[in-house]
Amino acid sequence: MIALYLTIFISLILALIFLVLFLSSVKNGQFEDSYTPSVRMLFEDEFNLEKKEDTISTETKQTND
Amino acid sequence: MSEKKEKLICYHCGLEMTESETVWFDGKPFCCNGCKTVYEILNKNKLSQYYTLNETPGIKTDEIDENVKQKYAYLDNPEIEKKLLEFDDGQTKVVNFYIPNIHCSSCIWVLEHLDKLNENISHSEVNFPAKTVRITYRADKISLREIVELLASIAYPPLISLEDLEKDKKQSNKKLIYQLGIAGFAFGNVMLMALPEYIQGEGYWIERFKPVFGWIMFTLSVPVVFYSARDYFESAIKGLKQKIVNVDILIALGITVLFLRSAYEIITKTGPGFFDSLTGLVFFLLLGKYFQRITYDYLSFERDYKSYFPIAVTKIINNKEEITEIKDIKPGDRLLIRNEEIIPVDGILMKNTALIDYSFVTGESLPVEKKVGDQILAGGKQKGNFIEIEAISDVDNSYLTKLWAREAFQEDKNNIKNLTDKISKYFTFAILSIALLSGIYWYYKSGFSTAIWVITAVLIVACPCALALSAPFAFGNILRQFGYHKFYVKNASVIENTAHIDTLVFDKTGTLTEQEKYEVDYQGKKLSDKEKQIIKTMVRASKHPLSKLIYKYLKKYPLVNLQKITEIPSKGIEAEYQEKKYRLGSANFTGNISRNTTTQSFFSIENQNMGSFVFKAKYRNGIKELFNRLQQKYDLFILSGDNDSEKETLRKILPENTTLLFNQSVHDKMDFIQSLQQKGKKVMMIGDGLNDAGALQQADVGIAIAEDSNVFTPSSDGILKAEKLPVLDKFLSVSKNTLKVIYISFLLAFIYNIIGLGFAVTNNLTPIVAAILMPISSISIVIFVTILTGILSKKLNIR
Numbered sequence: 001m002i003a004l005y006l007t008i009f010i011s012l013i014l015a016l017i018f019l020v021l022f023l024s025s026v027k028n029g030q031f032e033d034s035y036t037p038s039v040r041m042l043f044e045d046e047f048n049l050e051k052k053e054d055t056i057s058t059e060t061k062q063t064n065d
Numbered sequence: 066m067s068e069k070k071e072k073l074i075c076y077h078c079g080l081e082m083t084e085s086e087t088v089w090f091d092g093k094p095f096c097c098n099g100c101k102t103v104y105e106i107l108n109k110n111k112l113s114q115y116y117t118l119n120e121t122p123g124i125k126t127d128e129i130d131e132n133v134k135q136k137y138a139y140l141d142n143p144e145i146e147k148k149l150l151e152f153d154d155g156q157t158k159v160v161n162f163y164i165p166n167i168h169c170s171s172c173i174w175v176l177e178h179l180d181k182l183n184e185n186i187s188h189s190e191v192n193f194p195a196k197t198v199r200i201t202y203r204a205d206k207i208s209l210r211e212i213v214e215l216l217a218s219i220a221y222p223p224l225i226s227l228e229d230l231e232k233d234k235k236q237s238n239k240k241l242i243y244q245l246g247i248a249g250f251a252f253g254n255v256m257l258m259a260l261p262e263y264i265q266g267e268g269y270w271i272e273r274f275k276p277v278f279g280w281i282m283f284t285l286s287v288p289v290v291f292y293s294a295r296d297y298f299e300s301a302i303k304g305l306k307q308k309i310v311n312v313d314i315l316i317a318l319g320i321t322v323l324f325l326r327s328a329y330e331i332i333t334k335t336g337p338g339f340f341d342s343l344t345g346l347v348f349f350l351l352l353g354k355y356f357q358r359i360t361y362d363y364l365s366f367e368r369d370y371k372s373y374f375p376i377a378v379t380k381i382i383n384n385k386e387e388i389t390e391i392k393d394i395k396p397g398d399r400l401l402i403r404n405e406e407i408i409p410v411d412g413i414l415m416k417n418t419a420l421i422d423y424s425f426v427t428g429e430s431l432p433v434e435k436k437v438g439d440q441i442l443a444g445g446k447q448k449g450n451f452i453e454i455e456a457i458s459d460v461d462n463s464y465l466t467k468l469w470a471r472e473a474f475q476e477d478k479n480n481i482k483n484l485t486d487k488i489s490k491y492f493t494f495a496i497l498s499i500a501l502l503s504g505i506y507w508y509y510k511s512g513f514s515t516a517i518w519v520i521t522a523v524l525i526v527a528c529p530c531a532l533a534l535s536a537p538f539a540f541g542n543i544l545r546q547f548g549y550h551k552f553y554v555k556n557a558s559v560i561e562n563t564a565h566i567d568t569l570v571f572d573k574t575g576t577l578t579e580q581e582k583y584e585v586d587y588q589g590k591k592l593s594d595k596e597k598q599i600i601k602t603m604v605r606a607s608k609h610p611l612s613k614l615i616y617k618y619l620k621k622y623p624l625v626n627l628q629k630i631t632e633i634p635s636k637g638i639e640a641e642y643q644e645k646k647y648r649l650g651s652a653n654f655t656g657n658i659s660r661n662t663t664t665q666s667f668f669s670i671e672n673q674n675m676g677s678f679v680f681k682a683k684y685r686n687g688i689k690e691l692f693n694r695l696q697q698k699y700d701l702f703i704l705s706g707d708n709d710s711e712k713e714t715l716r717k718i719l720p721e722n723t724t725l726l727f728n729q730s731v732h733d734k735m736d737f738i739q740s741l742q743q744k745g746k747k748v749m750m751i752g753d754g755l756n757d758a759g760a761l762q763q764a765d766v767g768i769a770i771a772e773d774s775n776v777f778t779p780s781s782d783g784i785l786k787a788e789k790l791p792v793l794d795k796f797l798s799v800s801k802n803t804l805k806v807i808y809i810s811f812l813l814a815f816i817y818n819i820i821g822l823g824f825a826v827t828n829n830l831t832p833i834v835a836a837i838l839m840p841i842s843s844i845s846i847v848i849f850v851t852i853l854t855g856i857l858s859k860k861l862n863i864r
Contacts, residue, residue, distance in 0.1 A: 004274065012254065012281070019250045026242050036193040039170045040177065043118075 077104050077220075079121030100125060103220045107175065110182050115175045122171035124220050136403060137217070139377030139388040140210035140225075149209065149229060151199070157187070158204045162223035164216070167196040176221060183207060183215055198223075227391055228371040241358065245351045248293040251285040252344040258282045259341040262832060279331045282340040290324045294347045312489035312533050315496065316350065319528025326521045339525060342835045346530050349843045357537035357544070357557050366555045369780055370444065370466050370755060373425050374409050378402070381453065391460050398456045402447045411463045412454035414439050418634040419452045420609070421445035426465065427706055428575020428754040431583070431610055431664055431680065434651075444755055449608065450634070468731055468759045483558055484804070485536045488811060489529060496527040503826040515828060522830040526821035530839060531846045535810035536561075539850045543803050546858035551786035552796055559782045562766045563800040565747045569695060570738060570760065572752035573705035573715075576770050578682035580753070580787070585618040589668070589676015596675075598625045600668065603640045603649055607632055611666050615649075615678055637666075646671055663710050682711075687791030689718045694794045696720040700746070704729045704737060706756055735759030751793070755779050792861070799857050806853045810846050817842035 025031070073082050076093040077100035088095045091108065095101040103123060107115050115122060139145055152159035166172070172191070176198045179189040185206035191198045198221075202212060216223055258278040261271045294317075301317035304310065320343065327338025379401040380389040386401060391409045394400070399415065402408055408421070419435040426444040435441055441454055443463040460466060500523040508516035540557030547554050554560060571577055592600075601619040604612035609632075628641040637650010648655045648669045655669040657677075664680040695701060701723040703715065709727040716725070729737065734752075738760045741748050750757065750764035753771070758779040761767030769778035772787045785793070821838050824830045 005277070008281075015250060015254060019246060022246050023243055026239055026246070031242070033192045033194060036173060036191055039173050039193065042170075043174055043177075 074121065075100055075123075075125075076116065077101070077121065077123035078125040079123075080125060096125065099220070103218070106182070106219055112175055112178055112181055115171050118171040118174055119169050122169050124166045124168075135379070135386075136406070137210050137213045138379075139390075140213055141208065142377070142388055142390075145376060145390065146209050149225065153204070156204055157201060158209070159199060159201050160209060160212070161197055161199045162213075162216070162225070163195075163197050163229075164221050164223050165196060166221050167191065167193065167198070172221070175219065179215070182219070183212075186212065225376055226372045227374040227376055229376070241351065241355055244293040244295075245348070245355055248289050248344060248348040248351050251289045251293075252341075252348040255282045255285050255340045255344045258285075259337065259832075259836070262337045275337065276334065279337060282338065283328060283331050286324065286327070286340045286344050289344050289347050290320060293351060294320050297350070309486070310490040310493050311486040312492075312529055315489060315493050315527070315529050316533060319524055320347065322521050322524040323528070326525070337832055339832050339835055342525070342832070342839050345836075345840055346528060349530060349840070350533060353534045353537040353541075353847075357541040366781060366784070369469055369758065373407060373444070373755070374460070375407055378406070378409055394456050394459055396456055396458055400454050400456060401451060402454060403451045404447060404449060407446050408441055408443055408454065409463075410443050410456045410460055411458045412441050412443075412456045414441055414452060415455050416453035417450050420448045422448050424575070424580070424754070426755045428572065428578075428580060428752075428756075429682075429707075430575075430581050448610075465731060465755060468735070471735070471759065483536070484561055484807065485533060489532065492529060492532065496523065499527075499822060499826065500524055506826075507828065519826060519828050522825040522828070523822060525835060526825045526830055526838070527818060528839075529814070529818075531814035531817055531842045532811060534843055535814060535846050535850050536807050538847050539803055539807050539810070539854050542851055542854040543799065543858060546799075546854070546861065547796065550792075550796075550858075550861045551789045552783060553785075554783040555781075559766060560800050560803060562747075562782075563749065563797060564804040566699070566749045566766060566797065568700040568702070568741055568746040568748045570702040570704055570741070570748060570750045570764070572734075572750075572754070572757050572760075573703055573711065574682065574707060575753040576751055576757075576790075577688055577703070578684050580772050582683045583614055584681045584683050585614050586679045586681065587618075587676060588679055589674070592668075592675065594622065595625070596670075598622045599627065599640065599642050599647055600649060602627050603630060603638045603647065606630065607638060611664070611678075611680065612638070614680060615666065618678070648672070681714075684714075684718060685787065685790060691791045691793060692719050692723060696722055698794075699797075700724075702726065702737075702741075704734050704760070706730065706734075731756045731759055735763050738763040751785070751790075753778070795861055799860055802857050803854055806850060806857065809853075810850050813846055813849065814842065817846075 073084060073087055073094050074080070075082060075096035077095055080096040082094075082096045088098060088101050090101045090104065093104070095104065100123060104113075104116075107113055140149075147153070150158050150160050164176070167176070173193055176191050177189055179186045179200065186200060186202045188201040189198055200212060213223055213225070258281050261269075261275050261278060264271060297313045297317045297320065300311065300313040304314055323339050323343040323346070327340050327343060330336035330338040374391060377388050377390050378394065380387050380394070381399040381401055389398075394410050400410075400412065402419075407425075414435050414437050416437065418437070419439075419441060420432045421435060421441060422430065422432040423442075423445045424430040425446065426442075432448050433445075440457075442465060443460075444465045458464075461470070500520045503523060504516045504520040507519045537557065540560050543560055544554055544557060547560075597619050601616060601622050602624045604616045604619075605624065607613075625642065630638065630640045632638050633650075633654070636654040637648060640647045649666060652667055655667040655674065656672050657667045657669070657674050665677040666680075667677045668675045692701060701720070703719070703723060703725045705711070705725075705727050706729055707727060709725075712725060712727065719725075726737070734757060738748050738750060742763075742765070748764045749766040749768065750760045751768045751770060752761055753769060757767075757769075761769065761779055761781045766783070767781040768783045768785050769781035770787050770790060771778050771784050778784050785796075789796075817838070821830075821835075821842075824834050824838075
C-alpha cells in the first residue's frame, strides 16, 4: 500500500497544476470578455482568402503552361 | 419596377426615406452624404464585408464639416495624450477608447480591421460588452488625433470625457475569484483526505494513512485561512473598531476556532480536526459572495458630470484660438463652442445665436434658443453654428456642477447596516453566552479540558454559515432576475432598500414622457392643402429640430416650388410664393404674442396670424395604470423642472392624491427628497437627467430611466429600461416578498443551529457530525432561497 503515497502525491501535484493554470488564466484576463471572442471566431478572414485564391490561380496558370 | 414601390432604406444606417431625399452612390441608396462617405471609405479599403455581416449596421452620422476637423485638435496636446494612453514606449502606443456606437458584430469586425484602413495601426481589439476598442499603433507614423479622426470618419467616434483624464487606470477586481479558486481546490482535496475518518471500526488498512492525511489537510487549509478567508477577518476587525457587531465577527471567530482546534488535534495526534468543515465553510461563504456580486460591464452606476464633459475647449485669446483643458478655464475667458460640443461652464453668449440641447440635463430633447447677452448654463450641447461665450465661473463652481460638492455625494450610501448584520448582533451575543454557560457547566462537571472542548464546539457549530448565505443568494438571484427584465441594480443592498420604500418621487420630462417623441398639433385657422405644402417645403431644408418635426407631421403632402426661402437664425423661416410672404417661427417674428407656456411655432401669411404648431411631449404608455396601482400603497410625488403648462394634462392622467410640484431646480429636488426623509419616509426617486442627479443620490433608492443602454444615465442605484417603467410596481412588490423569504430562511437557519448546538453543549460534536450538518444546512438554505425567489420573480413575466 506504499504505492498510495505516490499516487496521492501525483494527484495533488496534478490538482495543483490545474489550480495554477486556472489562476493564471484569470490573471491574463481570459474571463474578462466572454462575448467578443465568440463573435470573432465566426468572421471569415476574406483578406487571407483573397491571397489564397491568388496563389491558386497563379498555380493553375503555371500548370496550364 | 418593384423597387420603386418598396420603401427606400439607407444602405448604411437603415433609415427610411423618401425618394427625393435619397443620395445614390454605387447603385445603393443613402439617406445623407455622411452615410455615403462612410460607405465610400469602407468600400475603397475593401471592408465592404461590413455590410454583409448585418443589414444596415451603420449609425447615422452628420456630414463631416470643417468644424469637426478642429474638434479633436486638443489630442495633439502631449499632456492630454499622455493621460489617455495605456502604454507608451516611444514607438508603440496603446490606447483604449469607449465607443458608444458599438452595437453589432459588424462593428466588431470593422473595428478589428482598422489596420486595413491605416497600415500604421498594428492591432485593434474590441471588448463588446464594455463597448471599448484597444488600439495599438506606431507612434512615429500616426498621431492619436489622426486615429480618433479615422474612427470618427467611419462613424465610430470615441467618447473622450473629462473622466478619462482623472480616473486611475483601475484594475478589475479578480481577488475574489483567486480566493474562491484556492478555497475550492483545498475543499475538494481535504474532503478526499478526510475519507479515513468516515470509516467506522478498527484495523482497516487505511488507518495508517491518517497522520499523513492529517498533515496534508493542515497544509491545504493554511492558504484557505490566511488568504481566502482574509476579508472576513479584515471586516471583523473593522467592525470591532467601529463598535459594530456584524456577521463577519462570528464567521471570523468560527474560522479561527476551527483552525486552531484542528491544528491542535493534528499536532497532538488526538484527532483528525475539522478541516473539511473549515474549507467547506470558507468555500460556501465565498461562493455566496461571488453569486451576490454581479457586474453589468456595459452599464455604469457611478457617472457624474465628468463623464459628459469634454476634456478641452477652444479658448480665444487676442483673436487666436488655443486649446485649453477644462480645469484651466477661469471666469472672463472667451470660449469657442462648436456644433455638438458641450458647454463646460456657465457663461454669457457673446456671438451668434445658440441653440442648446439640454437633454443630458433635463431630459428635454427640444433645444432652447439663446440670444447674445443671454446666460447659458453648463451642461447643454450646442446645435448648429459655432458660438462664443464668456465664462462667468470655473468648472467646479457652475450652477450644475456645484451639486457634486454637496454632502450627499461625499458619503457612501451603502455603508448602512444591512439585515443580516442587524440580526447577527443578537445572534452573536446569544452564541457567546451559550458557549460561556455550557463551558462553566462542563468545567464543574468534567474539568478544564472538556470545558474548552465544548466552548470551541459551540463556536464552530454556531458559525452562521446558513445565516450569512441566505441573504446573498436571495438578493443575488433577484438581482439576476431583475437584470433579465431590464432593471439593472447596482448591488444586493439596493433590493433590500427597495423593499422598505413607502414614497415614490418621479421626474416628469424624459421619465414620464418619452425622451424623443413629440406630438405635433396644429391650432388656429384651418390650413388649405396648398398652405400645408408650402409649410412642408419651407421646413424641408431647415436643420432646426422643430422644423424636422413639422416636416414629419406634414409628410404626406407633396412639395411646391417656392420663389425664395430664407432661414433667419433664432427667428424663423421666411418664404415667398405667388407674391405672398409666408413666415414660420417665433412669436414676434410672425407678429404674435407668445404666452410662453408651451413650445410652439407660429405661422403667418402676409403678417396675418394663421395659427401655430404646438409641440407636446408624449406620455409613456401605461403611466396612468401604473399610478393607479401605486397610489394604494405609496405616497406619490412629481417633481418637474418645467413650468406648470402640463399641469392640466397630468391631473387628468394621474390619481388625485399625487402631489405635483413645478419649477423645481436641481437643488430644490434634492432638498425636497431630504425633507421627506426627515419626516421618516423611505424615498425612491425615479429620474433621468443630470438635473435629477442630486435627488437620485439623496434618495434611499435612486433609479435612472434609460431609453437604451447607449445613453448616459446619471449616477444611481439602478437603471431601469424605459419600456419597463409601467411595471415598476411589480419590481417593488417582488423586492418586498424577497425580504419575507429571507426572514423564513433565517428561521430555518436558527433551527439548524439549535440542532447543532444540541450536539455541541452535550459534548457530542464529532468531526463527522460537523462535516455533515454544516454543508446540509448551508446547501438546503441555498436551495430553499433560490427556488422561492425563482417563483417570486415569475411575477415579473406577466405583462
